[in-house]
Amino acid sequence: MLKILLTRKELEWLxxxxxxxxxxxxxxxxxxxxxxxxxxxxxxxxxxxTLESIEESPVVQNVHVVV
Known part of the structure; x- marks a missing residue:
């Protein structure tokens, strides 16, 4: 059994x-x-x-140094 989903326009064309x-x-x-x-x-x-054409900004990590 095969089911095909067609728009009305596609069905009319068919x-x-x-x-x-x-x-x-x-x-x-x-x-x-x-x-x-x-x-x-x-x-x-x-x-x-594409993923290659999207430039990513560098991730800056906040580091808190406690002395």
Whole structure:
């Protein structure tokens, strides 16, 4: 058993493509759908810093010396 969570827009796209290309397998249409989603995500991606690009400030320890 396989469950797939789709948005309404994705479901409409899937149904449309299944109707247009009637002899294609569902698997092929889902692969195409995944490629389209990846393209859209690639266009909308924003810059996110990596850990290497975030400078850390040095940690200063307070030491109290009692004489």
């Amino acid at each position: 149904v449309l493509h299944l109707k247009e290309k009637g002899e294609r397998r569902l698997e092929d249409v889902l692969v195409e759908m995944h490629r389209e989603m990846e393209k859209e995500r690639g266009k909308a991606q924003v810059w996110k810093p």
